[in-house]
Amino acid sequence: MIAGGIMSGTSLDGVDAALAEVTRRGVRTLGFVTKPYPEELRRRLMGVSNCETHTREIARLHFELPEVYAAAFKALLKKSGIEASKVRVVGCHGQTIYHEGRVATLQIGDGSVLAERLGIAVVSDFRPRDIAAGGQGAPLAPYVDYLLFRDAAEGRVALNIGGIANITHIPAGGGAEAVTAFDTGPGNMVIDQLMARHRGVGYDRDGAFAASGAVDPLVVEELLRDEYYSRRPPKTAGREQYGAEFVDALVARGLSAEDTAATATFFTAASVAEGIYRFAEPRGGVGRVIVSGGGVHNRTLMRFLRAELADMEVVSSAEFGIDPDTKEAIAFAILAAETIEGRPSNLPSATGAKRAVILGKISPGGGGRSRRPG
Numbered sequence: 001m002i003a004g005g006i007m008s009g010t011s012l013d014g015v016d017a018a019l020a021e022v023t024r025r026g027v028r029t030l031g032f033v034t035k036p037y038p039e040e041l042r043r044r045l046m047g048v049s050n051c052e053t054h055t056r057e058i059a060r061l062h063f064e065l066p067e068v069y070a071a072a073f074k075a076l077l078k079k080s081g082i083e084a085s086k087v088r089v090v091g092c093h094g095q096t097i098y099h100e101g102r103v104a105t106l107q108i109g110d111g112s113v114l115a116e117r118l119g120i121a122v123v124s125d126f127r128p129r130d131i132a133a134g135g136q137g138a139p140l141a142p143y144v145d146y147l148l149f150r151d152a153a154e155g156r157v158a159l160n161i162g163g164i165a166n167i168t169h170i171p172a173g174g175g176a177e178a179v180t181a182f183d184t185g186p187g188n189m190v191i192d193q194l195m196a197r198h199r200g201v202g203y204d205r206d207g208a209f210a211a212s213g214a215v216d217p218l219v220v221e222e223l224l225r226d227e228y229y230s231r232r233p234p235k236t237a238g239r240e241q242y243g244a245e246f247v248d249a250l251v252a253r254g255l256s257a258e259d260t261a262a263t264a265t266f267f268t269a270a271s272v273a274e275g276i277y278r279f280a281e282p283r284g285g286v287g288r289v290i291v292s293g294g295g296v297h298n299r300t301l302m303r304f305l306r307a308e309l310a311d312m313e314v315v316s317s318a319e320f321g322i323d324p325d326t327k328e329a330i331a332f333a334i335l336a337a338e339t340i341e342g343r344p345s346n347l348p349s350a351t352g353a354k355r356a357v358i359l360g361k362i363s364p365g366g367g368g369r370s371r372r373p374g
Contacts (some may be wrong), residue, residue, distance in 0.1 A: 002030065002082065002091035004120070005057055005333030006069050008109070009070075010239055011188055011294065012045050012095075013037065014203060015072045018329035019080055019087070021339040027148065029256060031080030032326040037070040049097045049239055060096070065109035070117035084119055091336025091360070093122045093328075101129070101136035101236040102352070115363035122144030123336040123360040138236045142168040142181035142350040144331040145337075148322060150174075150334035156285040157280055158303045158317075160328065161295025163189040164237050165272050168350070180283065181350035182233035185271035186242045187295050190264045193247045199258040205361030207300025210265040213258030219250075220267050229274050234352035268295070269304035276309065292317040292324040337358060 001023075007016045014036035021028040037045070041064075048058050069092060077084055092114055094107030111124030127137035145158035145168035158168040165187035169180045174226040187319035191210070192203050202356050204210055228237065250260060280286055289312050296316050306314045317324045 001088040001337055002086050003333040003337040004073060004076070004087055005329040005331065005336065006090060007329040008065075008069075008075060008093065008095045008251040009328065010096060011192055012042055012049070012163070013192075013294075014324065015069055016329040017069070017072045017076045017335055018326045019076060019082060020330050020333045022334055027316055028336060029323065029330060030082065031076055032323060032329065033072060033079060034074045034325065035068070035075065037068070041068070045095060045097070048090060050341055055191060062108040062110050063113055064216050066111075066117065067112035067250035068277065069109060069114055073090065073118060075346055086119050089121045089123060089336045089340045090114070090118060091126075091332035091334075092122055093126060093332050094124055096238070099138065099236065099238045101138065101234070102131060102134065105131060105137045110342070111361060111363035115365050119366040119367040121340065122363045123339045124334060124363065125361045127357045129357045129359050130351050130353050133346075133353040133355055133357045135346065135348065136234045136236045137351065139166045139168070139181050139183065139350060140335060140346065140359070141166070141328065141331045142179050142347045144334050145146075145181070146170055146176050146179050148349070149290055149320060155285045157276055157286050157289045159272060159291045160189040161268070161291065161293040161301070162328065163187055163192075163239070164242070165268060165295070167272070167275055167280060169280035169286070174284070176347055179347050180233060180279065181347070182235050182275065182279070183237040184275035185229065185237055185291065186264075186268050188268075188298070189239065189242045189251070191268065191298070194251075194257070194264055195246070196273045197251070198261070199299075200244070203294070203299075204261060204265070204298060207298040207303075208267060208298050209258060210261040210300045213256065213260070213262035215266040216253075216255055216259060216263045219253060219255070219312075220261050220270055224270060224274060229271060230278070231277055234350060238269070256315055256345060262300075265298070265301050266304050269301055269308050270352070272305060273308035276312075286312050288313045288315060290315055290317050290320060292322065292327040294325070296324040298341070
């Protein structure tokens with residue numbers, strides 16, 4: 001089937017939309033677009049993320065965001081030359097404004113509005129069912145990572161560096177039940193906030209600003225003492241840990257702006273390596289680390305990663321035919337396809353759920369008709 005995926009991550013930078021042909025044999029990407037959030041919308045989203053705010057603003061954004069998602073997806077259809085009637089389902093992650101694993105989660109961006117605007121069935125709100133089954137509600141990409149990257153002879157880690165960094169460990173020749181996954185800590189989130197404060201821009205292009213500074217290893221060592229990094233998975237992280245308060249404390253250490261950016265960038269790499277060596281490599285070895293997400297474009301971060309993971313091959317997901325910028329959107333296309341076919345797509349070994357469950361809520365497309373899970 002042809003399925004669409006829409007992803008807007010914790011970095012709050014915008015909307016990624018992808019189209020893919022999904023079969024039991026594999027996945028073929030058909031198109032991709034990315035649309036940045038208007039600055040006013042980004043500011044409002046930041047204002048309701050992980051802080052006390054008025055419910056009216058949340059409710060309004062819940063209905064406003066699907067309009068932005070629909071515009072991005074329509075632009076993708078036009079760019080790809082694919083008619084909406086050919087698309088079976090669209091999976092939309094929504095915008096996470098609060099996540100507390102096993103307890104509560106809230107993604108805004110109403111699926112009914114999106115389905116109405118597109119005339120296509122939409123699957124949204126993926127995390128709550130996993131939490132209801134006793135899981136963390138994240139990460140959800142491991143099911144897709146397993147389908148895309150499993151290998152009979154080589155143990156692999158799929159690393160996604162978005163706002164938060166997360167890994168999926170796929171042991172050589174193992175089944176889905178052998179997969180483990182968790183958030184390692186910050187991805188681009190801390191770096192992006194520092195760049196906004198010090199340079200007035202949204203991110204460190206190519207890692208150039210961090211490359212002009214020097215890493216303070218004592219600060220990194222101290223940050224890694226936080227109990228999160230030694231806690232056994234499943235575990236999840238978010239803006240609750242690495243938002244403004246974390247950045248305030250980092251800036252208060254008195255390093256120069258360049259050195260602070262370099263230290264934060266190295267800290268991301270070091271926390272990823274800590275997670276891999278502590279919880280993945282001992283479970284069967286890792287030959288290759290396959291990187292996707294916006295962090296793959298940060299040359300300084302990738303250099304630090306390769307240094308910290310010197311006995312592993314660190315490569316872009318592009319080497320496997322998966323554009324690193326599209327992978328998360330493609331993942332939600334695949335998850336939506338599984339849901340519409342009535343198949344579970346969480347991995348209890350990754351999220352800690354008591355059982356595998358069918359994820360998401362279905363909003364029927366044109367005429368209110370949609371095949372539902374049996």
